[in-house]
Amino acid sequence: MKEITITKREEGQRFDRFLGKYLPGASSGFLHKMLRKKNIKLNGKKAEGREKLSAGDVIQIFFSDETFEKFQKPQEGGKQDAFTDGKSMVQRTPGKQIERTKQKKRLTKEEMNLREQVKVLYSSEDILVFHKPAGMLSQRAKADDDSLNDYLIDYCIKNGIISREELAAFRPSVANRLDRNTSGIVLAGISIRGLQTLSTMLRERTLGKYYLCLVEGRVKEDARIPGYLTKEERNNKVALHKEKVEGASYIETEYTVLKSTERASLLKIRLITGKSHQIRGHLASTGHPVFGDYKYGNREFNNQIKWKEGINYQLLHSYELIVPEGAGELSGLHIIDPVPEAFHQVQKNWNLEFSGLSYTKTSHQTASRLDKRKNDREGRK
Missing domain, CATH: 3.30.70 (Alpha-Beta Plaits)
Structure with missing residues (x-):
């Protein structure tokens, strides 16, 4: 007999799902059969499997050591x-x-x-x-x-x-x-x-997620752009549409122009919906692809970035996370991940530095609360 005590880290999940992870070699049908036969018990009692586990719960599994070891090995051909x-x-x-x-x-x-x-x-x-x-x-x-x-x-x-x-x-x-x-x-x-x-x-899109990116061309004004996105599985790309088409998902992207020149712009993106390749595809569809993005951008332009800056990937950085007040245990959480050194160097070379951003080479700004946000920014200057 094997006895397992649920820890605080494991609590909150359904009993049958816990069993499925703990004994990945056993089928769901087999586990429910063992529950019915009381070969698996919860706190010494018969259980159905739908129970929510709490810290301190004790699970008893009445298998031989050989059977237990067999079912702890994953099933062949199983799926995540x-x-x-x-x-x-x-x-x-x-x-x-x-x-x-x-x-x-x-x-x-x-x-x-x-x-x-x-x-x-x-x-x-x-x-x-x-x-x-x-x-x-x-x-x-x-x-x-x-x-x-x-x-x-x-x-x-x-x-x-x-x-x-x-x-x-x-x-x-x-x-x-x-x-x-x-x-x-x-x-x-x-x-x-x-x-x-x-x-x-x-x-539920409770989190405020903000990205920074460098894009080709002058972006003249802030915008909030809607659209529809379809995934092209064959080449792992997305296609953008102004009108809804079959199989399309609605997307919405908002951006603020932090700095702009004739050749390029620095944008701060607020991701309203979160679909695969949304920012890259959406900006490319407006004529302003992300620097270094060979999948959606201009190859000749990206080759110039590669040769001059040594960058062969998209300059897109998930910069800021804000949890609004009143949003549960993470209420007011504010995290900034400073601009990476390589990104910053390209900004300087293209005259796109912006004083309101956090830059660092070796350390990262940790979490703060929104009510300390002003002091944090002053401290980074």
């Missing part, structure tokens, strides 16, 4: 079950995930360099907020990839947030994704409650 909102992602019952498919490999020099650039911008009992450098995946695309999600797991183990044994029941996870070559703020849940909180806020 997740729910998404735009680019947000929270794991539910991971079955056989990409994150688990291979024994951990040795990191390459490039991967180690990227990990050294990751910074913690904010931490609490349930949530971590990271700076993700350009070039790092938010989550694995292939089994042998390294990603911020892998870094998160290692960080949690190293800092005693979770043990390797506890990963069988709960895995910390990033809650929103940035494109590989987009830098900036990424949210992560290190408890079930944290993941649920972030998922709700992302889905």
Whole structure:
């Protein structure tokens, strides 16, 4: 018999989903059969599986050691079950995930360099907020990839947030994704409650998310632009439409012109909806593609950026996160992730520096509360 005590980090999830993660080799039907037969109990009593777990709950599993070991191995051909909102992602019952498919490999020099650039911008009992450098995946695309999600797991183990044994029941996870070559703020849940909180806020668009980007050409005035977006799976691109078409999602992007010259502009973007490639595709559709964006931009112009600045990726940075007052436990949270050095250097070379932004080479501004925002800005000057 195996006895498991639910920790605070694991509470809040349904009993059957916990079992599905703890015993990934067992089918849902088998687990419910074991519940009916009382081979699996909750707090010494028969359970249905729909119960919400609380810290201190005790699960008893009446399997032989051999059976228990068998079902702790993932099923072949299993799929990751997740729910998404735009680019947000929270794991539910991971079955056989990409994150688990291979024994951990040795990191390459490039991967180690990227990990050294990751910074913690904010931490609490349930949530971590990271700076993700350009070039790092938010989550694995292939089994042998390294990603911020892998870094998160290692960080949690190293800092005693979770043990390797506890990963069988709960895995910390990033809650929103940035494109590989987009830098900036990424949210992560290190408890079930944290993941649920972030998922709700992302889905309900409670968070104020602001990006910085350099774009080709002079943008004359601030704007809020609506549109419709369709995904072209074949080439991993999006198409923008002014009118609704079949399969299109409504999008809305707002931008403020911080500085503009005849050749280029610095924009601060407020992401109202959060669809894949939304900012890059939307700005390109207006005739102002992001610097370095070969997928949506002008190749000849981007080649000039590459040759002159040494930049071969889009200059798009997730700069600021604001949680409004009255929005639960994160109420008033304000995070700034200063402009990366490479981005800043291109700004200077193109006469697009802006004094109201936070710039830093080696350190990152951590979280503050909105009522301290003015003092924080004065302190950065």
